Amino acid sequence: MTTIRESRNDRIFKAFIYSFLIVILIIVLYPLIYIISASISDPTLVSSGKMWLWPKGINFDGYKLIFQDDQIWIGYLNTIYYTVLGVLISLAITLPAAYALSRRKLVGGNFFMMMFAFTMFFSGGLVPTYLLVKNLGLVNTVGAMVLPNAAAVWNIIVCRTFFQVTIPKELEEAAIIDGCSTTKLFFKVVIPLSMPIIAVMALFYGVGQWNDYFNALIYLSDKEKYPLQMILRQILVLQELGNDNMATSISNSAAEAMQHSQSLADIMKYAIIIVSTLPMIIVYPFLQRFFVKGVMIGSIKG
Amino acid sequence: MESPSKLSSTETASFLTQNKKALKKERRRKKLKDIAQSWELYIFLLPAFLYFVIFHYIPLYGLLIAFKDYVPTLGVWGSPWVGFEWFTQFFHSYYFWDLIRNTIEISLYSLVVGFPLPIILALAFNEIKDGFFKRGVQTVTYAPHFISLVVMVGMIIAFLSPQTGIINDFLGLFGIGPIAFMSEPGWFKTIFVFSDVWQGMGWGSIIYMAALSGIDPQLHEAATVDGASRWQRIWHINIPTLVPTMVILFILDMGGLLSVGFQKILLMQNDLNMDTSDVISTFVYRTGILDTQYSYSTAVGLFDAVINAALLVIVNQIARKRSQTSLW
Incomplete structure (x- = not known):
């Protein structure tokens, strides 16, 4: 009697959990599918609401427009440049510092850790930081893109935890007895052993840099230097089409162009979301577990 | 070597304090040795240290302008003090x-x-x-x-x-x-x-x-x-x-x-x-x-x-x- 009742309870419970997760899945997935479909559908069908799930009236105008727009490609290249450079600088700051802090024998390690961690909770804030960057002469240079947020305390803590666990004191001592210097040990032993965490760090910093618009907004005045997110902001948020010639390049007469302009701007929106997020879409499924691992390592000590 | 248990109480006390001092000295020497030995680790820390000083602690110092009338040409320190004027202005x-x-x-x-x-x-x-x-x-x-x-x-x-x-x-x-x-x-x-x-x-x-x-x-x-x-x-x-x-x-x-x-x-x-x-x-x-x-x-x-x-x-x-x- 009891076993039957329990299994029925179990079944109700299971059904409840699954339906909850399916609802969540639909809520999260629907906008993503919609954007992909909208990016390759006929703009008029999209804006009139006739396209609501799967692509209708397949049409690649949005992508064509993007390929013709120089501004977008300059932004894309700028973003790649800032991201690669930014990640390298961030790693060069984070990894050695985290390794040093992970060593027990480092006298004063706690002091440095406290000093770094303090900035998580109290900082000078927007305007003093802005004035500093300005006084350093970094405004409108690549420096303003990659330096102000070069290191994150949280990432240093994650790396430190990783080094504490994976690089035991014994390994370090053995290397030193063999006449290996700390620097050599770091480059020859620690780095090769730490590839998973380096990947996680590169990804965390890389995603941050790729997605950042705010530093560009306050520090860059030169449009030629704008990263992709700033161009996206113009198109998606401010809804200004960067290039007036774009609409005319697709349709022949000017009147037609006027008519098209609005819906082309609309269709371009979805395509540009896809294009700008593409690297993430490609990389994400493969690297998801690394990201998750990064969060988990952080949560042990955090 | 004589074991301490066989010594008189005063001798034991002095032995202990001496021992303590020696230990302390020894520990300090070890600490200094550690610092000297791990100089490379301090170099490892240097970029992060500079980063946090420049991009986080200098702006903290820059917060002083909240109590001043900041004029860029005079700098943070040279600008005149105004006390809590800005705060009162904001609250009101x-x-x-x-x-x-x-x-x-x-x-x-x-x-x-x-x-x-x-x-x-x-x-x-x-x-x-x-x-x-x-x-x-x-x-x-x-x-x-x-x-x-x-x-x-x-x-x-x-x-x-x-x-x-x-x-x-x-x-x-x-x-x-x-x-x-x-x-x-x-x-x-x-x-x-x-x-x-x-x-x-x-x-x-x-x-x-x-x-x-x-x-x-x-x-x-x-x-x-x-x-x-x-x-x-x-x-x-x-x-x-x-x-x-x-x-x-x-x-x-x-x-x-x-x-x-x-x-x-x-x-x-x-x-x-x-x-x-x-x-x-x-x-x-x-x-x-x-x-x-x-x-x-x-x-x-x-x-x-x-x-x-x-x-x-x-x-x-x-x-x-x-x-x-x-x-x-």
């Missing part, structure tokens, strides 16, 4: 309470809606077997975390557009609308909070999943043998396991109460929804960066930071007393 301004109210309302709204969902999601994930479905749902729910704020806000604007947005098309089926969500002040906070939840709940659940994976399976087995139902096991085993993580995240959230997702608000803001969307940090951005009122905006920013820090310390203190879990 007509927009002071509006800013405070908007900031706190958005924060609390986010907290109430956004805090429980990752927990519930993690508990649900934990109840189903590893497999295609679980991995699939996890992959999909984590994904929005990687969407940039600009794209996120672009999506919001596109979906909610009164002319072409899918949401208004849908509402139209029921004869509602169209509603101009983005220019309607009453909708701003709800849009902000729920889009945040959409984007962050999956990612937010990971940290709770990590805590749940640490539970000893024997605990569940024992409870099952004792006749506990799945609900009871969640309630009495899983949720208590998550409490420390919840407390830590709650403390951190409280420490950020006055610094709501400012970069996103800035993108969502327009002239029409200003009544409900203007928060302290967007105000600082406008007055400081756009209007170049450096001293005034720094004072407002400092006010914000001090309240945040105070809240963090207070909540941390309460948490330490009540639950033995705290940040420090």
Whole structure:
């Protein structure tokens, strides 16, 4: 009697959990599918609401427009440049510092850790930081893109935890007895052993840099230097089409162009979301577990 | 060597103090030796140290301009002192309470809606077997975390557009609308909070999943043998396991109460929804960066930071007393 009742309870419970997760899945997935479909559908069908799930009236105008727009490609290249450079600088700051802090024998390690961690909770804030960057002469240079947020305390803590666990004191001592210097040990032993965490760090910093618009907004005045997110902001948020010639390049007469302009701007929106997020879409499924691992390592000590 | 037990009491005492001194000396020597030996580690620390000094501690010094009338040519130190003038000006301004109210309302709204969902999601994930479905749902729910704020806000604007947005098309089926969500002040906070939840709940659940994976399976087995139902096991085993993580995240959230997702608000803001969307940090951005009122905006920013820090310390203190879990 009891076993039957329990299994029925179990079944109700299971059904409840699954339906909850399916609802969540639909809520999260629907906008993503919609954007992909909208990016390759006929703009008029999209804006009139006739396209609501799967692509209708397949049409690649949005992508064509993007390929013709120089501004977008300059932004894309700028973003790649800032991201690669930014990640390298961030790693060069984070990894050695985290390794040093992970060593027990480092006298004063706690002091440095406290000093770094303090900035998580109290900082000078927007305007003093802005004035500093300005006084350093970094405004409108690549420096303003990659330096102000070069290191994150949280990432240093994650790396430190990783080094504490994976690089035991014994390994370090053995290397030193063999006449290996700390620097050599770091480059020859620690780095090769730490590839998973380096990947996680590169990804965390890389995603941050790729997605950042705010530093560009306050520090860059030169449009030629704008990263992709700033161009996206113009198109998606401010809804200004960067290039007036774009609409005319697709349709022949000017009147037609006027008519098209609005819906082309609309269709371009979805395509540009896809294009700008593409690297993430490609990389994400493969690297998801690394990201998750990064969060988990952080949560042990955090 | 004579063992100390055979010595007289005075001799023992002197031996001990000598020993202590020697030990102390020895320890100090070892410390100095450690420092000397690990000089390379200090070089390793140097870039990070310089980074934090330059980009975090110099701006802290720059906060002084909140008490001065900053003139760029005179520098931070050379500018004349004005005391608390900027603060009084801010407290007496007509927009002071509006800013405070908007900031706190958005924060609390986010907290109430956004805090429980990752927990519930993690508990649900934990109840189903590893497999295609679980991995699939996890992959999909984590994904929005990687969407940039600009794209996120672009999506919001596109979906909610009164002319072409899918949401208004849908509402139209029921004869509602169209509603101009983005220019309607009453909708701003709800849009902000729920889009945040959409984007962050999956990612937010990971940290709770990590805590749940640490539970000893024997605990569940024992409870099952004792006749506990799945609900009871969640309630009495899983949720208590998550409490420390919840407390830590709650403390951190409280420490950020006055610094709501400012970069996103800035993108969502327009002239029409200003009544409900203007928060302290967007105000600082406008007055400081756009209007170049450096001293005034720094004072407002400092006010914000001090309240945040105070809240963090207070909540941390309460948490330490009540639950033995705290940040420090």
